Amino acid sequence: MSKKRREIPVFNHPIIETHCHLDYLKDQPLADILEQSQQVNIERVITIAVSPDNLATVRKLSHIAPWVYGTQGIHPHEAERYSDAVEAEIREHARDEKIVAIGEIGLDYYYDNADRGVQRDVFRRQLQIACDNQRPVVIHSRDADDDTITILKEFENSLERRGVIHSFTSGPGLAQYALDQGWCLGFNGITSFNKAENVRDIVRMTPIEQILLETDAPFLTPVPYRGRENAPFYLPFIAEKIADVKELPLDQVLSQTYLNSLRTFFPQP
Template sequence: MSKKQRREIPRFAHPIIETHCHLDYLEADALADELQSARDVGVERIITIAVSPDNLDTVRAIAQREDRVFCTQGVHPHEAEAYSVEVGNRIRDFASSTKVVAIGEIGLDYYYDHADRAVQRRVFADQLAIAADCDLPVVIHSRDADDDMQSILAEHLESLPKRGVIHSFSSGLSLAEFALDANFMLGFNGMVTFNRADNVREAVAITPVKQLLLETDAPYLTPVPYRGRSNGPRYIPFVAEKVAEIKDLPIDDLLRQCYVNSERLFFSRSAEAIA
């Protein structure tokens, strides 16, 4: 699509909370511009996500420096073999910061298998326990691991009153239904706009709007009509538009509810608020 064919990014009346992106992947001189571009289209707050022992400090530093940015602490399944007791203790210690809103990005990825599957399962379970101990929700990555994901979550449900979100949801409807029944939220991003992502749109369709979150996973998964460019929180209005279309809701109604969902999951310190 040529630049002339690309639409301007819409600006809606209701503010948006970007619940999942990776600001530390930006060059330092690009971060200020990205944050300003996001504010210009109504993004009020941003959650930047930890994925490895190497970026726990980095995302926390960004969140401490930027008033509207918050972060998570956790180790992605790709990095599971770099996890250790010492790393787990660091995550636990850092979780007390008011700028840390969840444990994540944690989970299972059997598509790439960058880490041994047994190690992934052990590290995932250990970080679920940290989330329970710290009374924080979890941000979960799940790819091609539906059965094990469901099994491990089922084992930890009683200890996770705050639940969390399976972000960038693209798994089967069986896992979606299990997660929704267990009171988790599902996060959706630019994939919902991709031509061949009917499975993602089907998941959106069955997700109650009270359990739905908006994200970009930037710099990845740029939505149509800007697919091919590096993604950023500024493109989240296109995700919102598509989700509202699938849910047959006025865009302001969708944004209002997603804002409430984000507040309830990430910015409330009471477990009762998730019920």
């Protein structure tokens, strides 16, 4: 007989889902996913744009509920589809009321789905959009630590609002550079994977004031629900794991990561 999985814990403190892909979720109706998320005190959800095909979809999704928000940006996998017209669309909507960041942008040398030179050019162009519109950035970086640092250094003085390097799996060099520059690091279900001690090491070195919680749903479902499609309502497990790894009270992790999310994506005027 298979072992029964733990029920999802419900905490008194609200949680903000800083990175998911609502348009990729297939196992349940979206309305049910959002209802389940609210039941475990997910207060806000940010759904992330990744390609020319879903920029408009994300904008539409950001209006399905008052507590759902979106981003605009092109993932490095899609860098070769970037164009002046795509850039114009991102710029047109960069300051929409329900759009909170430019992303997901960056570099991915693991899959190399796009030419590396093109990736670097598109990364720079979208960082400039963030600078021009005073928007934070959601960064994807995989096996590209040195080039990510090099490019971010070019924008140190012009990017007024930093943002997050999401789903952080890079080395301590990139982590320390980002932390020193005031970036947040986003952690998800990977922190619960047996073979992810390298990621847990980065969690330990990251001040709790610079950690954001995310699922990256439908990917990277945390233990004990690995094998199922991920969803925002699994965020409580990630909060628990962060508290365990950092040896901090859960309440402190919940309250501080909530404030970090507000500071990054929902600053008060």
